[in-house]
Amino acid sequence: MTTTTVTVSVRIQEADFDLSEEIAQLRAHDPRVGAVVGFVGTVRDMNEGLDVASMELEHYPGMTEKAIEAIVAQAQARWPLAGALVIHRVGPLRPQEQIVLVAVASGHRGEAFAACEFIIDYLKTAAPFWKKEATPAGARWVDARVTDETALDKWRTD
Incomplete structure (x- = not known):
């Protein structure tokens, strides 16, 4: 049996x-x-009906990387992947700036599409990031969206 890296x-x-x-x-x-x-x-210029001038992203160093690595490991268990990359930015960001990259390499497109979608769906809900938006009404913390939680339903196997 050959092991693949x-x-x-x-x-x-x-x-x-x-x-x-x-x-x-x-x-x-x-x-x-x-x-x-x-x-x-990317950072949007509008969220929940308010203009967004900027967004500040915070994380818990060490814990965040481990949570994302666990998500990628779950994807690896489901699909035969050749590689996976997750880059998530933190700090102050402005509209149109890149926040996150999830990229997946596989032998076939179906596996790559599914694994990429799986990783970003779980990243949005299971990775410890905190987002604060600057709006005309003042700064506000961004809560998880119901649609992000709903997106996980298609991946649950229990």
Whole structure:
């Protein structure tokens, strides 16, 4: 039986990322990769009817990375992946700036699409991040959305 190496990278950082560089590194020199699917989340200029001037993201160092690694491990248990990358930014961000990149490499597109969607769905609800928006009405903490919780229903197997 041959063991296959899965490249997994989880990074929490203030700096922006270059999408094309990150995707190139994820698939570099791996002949198993037939598909790469990525999701990039950006800061919106409006949320719940209010203009958003900026967003501040905080996390719990160490715990956040472990939570995301556990999510990726669950995806690996469900689909044959060649690699997975999660980059989540923290600190102050403005509308249109990139917040998160989830990219998955696999042999086939169906597996890559499913695993990428799974990871971002769980990332939105299970990773310890706190978001505070600056609006004309003042600063406010962003609560998890019901739609994010509902998105998990399709992945539950219990």
